[in-house]
Amino acid sequence: MQSFGYKKAGSLDEAARTGADGIKFLGGGTTLIDLMKLEVERPKALVDITALPLAAIEKQKDGGVKIGATVRNSDLAHNDYIKKNYAVLSQALLAGASAQLRNKATTAGNLLQRTRCTYFRDPSRACNKRVPKSGCGAIGGHNRNLAILGTSNDCIATNPSDMNVAMMALGARVHVLGEKGERFINIDEFYLLPGNTPEKETVLQPGDLITAVSLPALPAGTVTSYLKLRDRASYEFALASSAVVASIQGGKLTRLRFAMGGIGTKPWRNPEAEKVLLNGGTIQDAVAFFLKDAKPQSENGFKVELAKRCLTHSLKNALKA
Amino acid sequence: MSEENSKVSRRSFLRHAGVAGAGVAALPLISNAQNAPPISESEKPYVPDGAQDVRLNINGKNYDLKIEPRVTLLDCLRENLNLTGTKKGCDHGQCGACTIHVNGKRVNSCLSLAIAHQGDAITTIEGLGTTQKPHPMQKAFMEHDAYQCGYCTSGQIMSATALLKEPCGKAAGDVREAMSGNICRCGAYKNILEAIQDVRGV
Ligand SMILES: Cc1cc2nc3c(=O)[nH]c(=O)nc-3n(C[C@H](O)[C@H](O)[C@H](O)COP(=O)(O)OP(=O)(O)OC[C@H]3O[C@@H](n4cnc5c(N)ncnc54)[C@H](O)[C@@H]3O)c2cc1C
Ligand code: SF4
Ligand code: FES
Ligand code: FES
Numbered sequence: 001m002q003s004f005g006y007k008k009a010g011s012l013d014e015a016a017r018t019g020a021d022g023i024k025f026l027g028g029g030t031t032l033i034d035l036m037k038l039e040v041e042r043p044k045a046l047v048d049i050t051a052l053p054l055a056a057i058e059k060q061k062d063g064g065v066k067i068g069a070t071v072r073n074s075d076l077a078h079n080d081y082i083k084k085n086y087a088v089l090s091q092a093l094l095a096g097a098s099a100q101l102r103n104k105a106t107t108a109g110n111l112l113q114r115t116r117c118t119y120f121r122d123p124s125r126a127c128n129k130r131v132p133k134s135g136c137g138a139i140g141g142h143n144r145n146l147a148i149l150g151t152s153n154d155c156i157a158t159n160p161s162d163m164n165v166a167m168m169a170l171g172a173r174v175h176v177l178g179e180k181g182e183r184f185i186n187i188d189e190f191y192l193l194p195g196n197t198p199e200k201e202t203v204l205q206p207g208d209l210i211t212a213v214s215l216p217a218l219p220a221g222t223v224t225s226y227l228k229l230r231d232r233a234s235y236e237f238a239l240a241s242s243a244v245v246a247s248i249q250g251g252k253l254t255r256l257r258f259a260m261g262g263i264g265t266k267p268w269r270n271p272e273a274e275k276v277l278l279n280g281g282t283i284q285d286a287v288a289f290f291l292k293d294a295k296p297q298s299e300n301g302f303k304v305e306l307a308k309r310c311l312t313h314s315l316k317n318a319l320k321a
Numbered sequence: 322m323s324e325e326n327s328k329v330s331r332r333s334f335l336r337h338a339g340v341a342g343a344g345v346a347a348l349p350l351i352s353n354a355q356n357a358p359p360i361s362e363s364e365k366p367y368v369p370d371g372a373q374d375v376r377l378n379i380n381g382k383n384y385d386l387k388i389e390p391r392v393t394l395l396d397c398l399r400e401n402l403n404l405t406g407t408k409k410g411c412d413h414g415q416c417g418a419c420t421i422h423v424n425g426k427r428v429n430s431c432l433s434l435a436i437a438h439q440g441d442a443i444t445t446i447e448g449l450g451t452t453q454k455p456h457p458m459q460k461a462f463m464e465h466d467a468y469q470c471g472y473c474t475s476g477q478i479m480s481a482t483a484l485l486k487e488p489c490g491k492a493a494g495d496v497r498e499a500m501s502g503n504i505c506r507c508g509a510y511k512n513i514l515e516a517i518q519d520v521r522g523v
Contacts (some may be wrong), residue, residue, distance in 0.1 A: 003371045004392030026437065033393070033432045034413050046390065048437050074426075078488055098502020099487065101414055102479065103426045104433070234501035289338050 001036050005045035009052055010213070016177045018047050018206030024051045027070060027109030035114065039123055040130055050106075053212055057081065063217030065081060065282040066175075069108035069210045073163065074098035074099065076107060088224035088243050092166035095228040098235050107115035109305060111164060111174065111190075112202065115157035118142060128154045129198040144299040145237065148307070149291075150265035155198030156297055158262060159191065160237045165225055167213065168269045169243035175212040178205060191266035202268075222247040222287055227314045228261075229306060238262030241305040253278060253319065260290070263277050263307045283315045327522050333518040341434050375436050380403065380448025390436045395419045397435035398445060406446035410504070416501030420476040420483075427483035429502075446475035450480065452478050458482045469507035477503045481517045 006026075009015035019025065024032060024043040027050065035041040057079050065086070067076060076082060077093035081276040095308040097105065099189045119137035126135035130135040138146055138156055147158045164187075183287040190202055204210075218224075240262045247255035256278055259269040273290035277283065287308055332467075371389045378384075379402070387423055395412070397405040410418030412431045419431040422444040450456035458481050461467070468474045480503045489499045496517055497510075505513065 001391045002392055005371070006373070006504050008436065008437070026434075028432075029434065029437075030414055030429070030432050033434065036391075037412065046434075050437070098417065099484070099499055100417060100420050100427045100502045101432075167441045234498050275349075 002039060002042050004036075004041075004043055005046065007045070008048040008050075009274060012052055012054075012177065012209075014210050015047055015049050015202070018142075019209055021206035023047060023121070023207070025108075025209060027106035028046075028072070028101075028104035029109075030097070030105050031109060035121070038121055040121060040255055040298050049209070060217070064215055066212050066214045067107050069213050070106045071174075073097070073102040073107070073110060074104040077102065080096075083293065084223065085218060086170060088169060088226045088245060089163070089166040089215075091226035092162040092228075092241075092243060095226060095238075095241070096162035107163075107213055110161055111167070111210065111213070112204075113161050114248075116160045117146060117157040120157060124143045129157060129194070132197070132199050136227075136302065140298055142299065143297040145262075145295060146300055147265045148263050148294040148296050148300060148303050149260075151266050151295055151297075152194045152198070152265075154196050155194035155265065157194070157198065157265060159201075159264065159266050160260055160269065161226060162238060162241060164267040165241055165259045166243045167215075168259035168267040169224070169245045169257045170215050170218075171183050171245075171257060173214045173216075174210060175214065176204065176208050178208040182211070186276070187267075194265050219247045219249065220243065221249050222255070222304075223318050225314060225318055227317075229310050230262075240303060240310040242311045244314045244318040246318040248319070258311070258315065260307060260311060263294075263303050277315070277319070283312055285321070286315065287311050310319075359427055369496060375441055377435060377443060379443045380445060381442075384434075388435055390434060390478070392435050393431055394421070394433040395430040396436045396444070398430065404445055404447055407420040408472055408475055410473070410476075415504070416473070416476075417480060418473050418476040419505065420479040422479060422483055425438065425483070425486065427480050444479075446479060449478065456482060457520050458485075458516070461519045465512045465516040466509075467512040467517065468505075468509050473503060473505045473507075473509075477505065477513055481513070481520070484517065485521065491521075495519065 012218045022044040024046055026046040026048040034040060050070050053071040056068045057071055058066045059081055060066055073093045083090045098202055103193055105278045114119055117138055118130045119127045125137045128134060143156060146156045167187050174185045174190050176183050224245045226243045230236040230238055242260045244258040244307050256274045256283050259267055261267055270290050273286050275285040276289050296304055372387045374381055375386045375388050384402060395409055398407050407421055407430060408418040410416035414432045415428045418428050419429055421430045423441050450459050458478050462478060480500055484499050489495050493514055496514055
């Protein structure tokens with residue numbers, strides 16, 4: 001690991017002021033320290049934000065919830081209010097990583113975790129995301145774990161997170177403290193497609209500090225669920241996963257959001273596919289619509305069928321169809 | 322590593338943490354600014370002494386160290402403090418051999434920076450029990466022969482003791498899931514599971 005400066009931020013203001021290009025905020029470190037050891041990440045300094053008052057899970061007056069940026073994944077997953085009202089989030093978190101890692105990993109860190117593409121993690125290989133315009137080793141190379149949706153000619157890396165898929169289905173909002181004060185970013189607008197700038201993964205600017213993620217209240221009669229398919233039963237990233245949040249009132253589907261992980265360059269949602277079901281269409285049609293632009297790579301063609309079955313299963317369960 | 326220190330072996334480098342990469346000193350948040358005058362951007366490359374004073378509380382005892390921010394808690398335990406019960410398997414959060422407790426919770430020490438854990442209560446396998454008075458989990462591992470080579474064992478035991486205080490179902494499958502962050506290359510999983518269920522009284 002290269003040398004770097006370190007400071008534990010004493011206040012939010014101090015953290016926001018020290019944030020800058022080349023400086024990284026340290027949450028649990030389970031992505032950052034890992035990648036710094038590989039010299040994929042080479043920050044000049046780390047600002048440790050774990051002592052800041054950002055570790056609360058606060059129920060909001062309207063029934064929603066505000067989750068602090070440094071709430072540990074394990075604390076979030078085991079929180080009673082989350083388990084009762086946002087089961088999909090708890091399930092997604094517990095499906096990810098290991099108990100030790102979840103005790104370290106934070107909400108904001110998980111939102112910003114980086115791809116597991118092996119070329120990205122190996123500085124001796126070409127990777128446009130790590131070194132812009134250096135090429136992509138994964139296209140035509142080892143890409144079994146990589147994306148079939150949202151890919152470009154420059155990058156096909158998957159967003160590996162489980163939590164983010166649930167956040168997408170729940171319609172989360174990201175609270176950011178930046179140069180110009182506080183702003184809120186809808187999770188639907190938070191992640192960027194790789195296009196020809198795969199190094200840019202979110203709309204955050206250098207120095208932006210995530211302070212919280214908030215979730216809207218869900219209407220009564222909402223069912224939520226997370227399904228993760230992977231190479232082994234535990235401690236493995238998703239090949240395909242799906243999160244469904246469906247509200248059924250008086251026997252009628254009134255509200256629906258779903259998203260998939262393991263198959264997209266960002267946690268993947270397609271509101272038009274949701275509309276198919278909201279307008280009385282079949283699950284089969286909605287799933288086909290969701291996957292219609294799927295573009296398999298040399299090694300991950302199986303994901304098209306796997307994703308189809310994963311989403312179909314989840315929707316059938318949620319809608320009891 | 323930068324040019325300046327690439328000839329030094331990593332181990333001696335950590336011990337004599339006096340060299341470091343360039344470009345850090347211009348930042349206001351660097352702690353060694355106290356001993357060195359501020360360096361302007363134009364005076365780079367600069368090789369600052371990145372070491373800082375760090376006090377760690379491990380197994381109830383305070384240790385005062387001077388270490389660089391990049392020293393992981395795992396390396397600090399093993400290399401600086403000679404607490405070698407904690408093992409390094411993968412160094413990337415993937416195997417669980419380095420599992421320790423921070424304020425009662427199990428974490429991977431390989432992905433933790435020592436400097437970030439001032440003020441925390443750190444427990445390692447050395448602090449869990451003694452040869453004369455082993456922790457019930459240590460006893461159970463011996464009774465159930467829950468190891469072969471023993472390399473993963475301290476991590477397994479640190480995970481297993483933390484698990485006792487976590488929300489975890491009674492079923493074998495629940496324990497397997499909760500222990501999935503600890504890999505055993507020898508495949509002693511069956512006996513590890515038995516040892517844990519024995520201590521839990523399941
Ligand atoms: C072996 C292994 C297996 C894993 N398996 C899974 C899995 O199955 N599923 C899964 O979803 N994940 C998995 N993970 C990934 C894990 O969930 C992430 O590493 C973790 O969530 C990152 O959170 P952190 O707090 O440790 O982030 P950090 O490493 O601290 O930070 C990550 C990034 O976010 C930035 N950051 C952190 N906090 C803020 C903030 N408040 N504002 C702005 N920027 C911030 C950091 O600067 C850094 O760039 C695995 C990881 C490992 C090592
Ligand atoms: S898929 Fe993206 S992350 Fe992987 S090698 Fe190509 S550019 Fe890099
Ligand atoms: S050495 Fe830390 S998890 Fe493998
Ligand atoms: S006993 Fe050898 S690795 Fe587990």
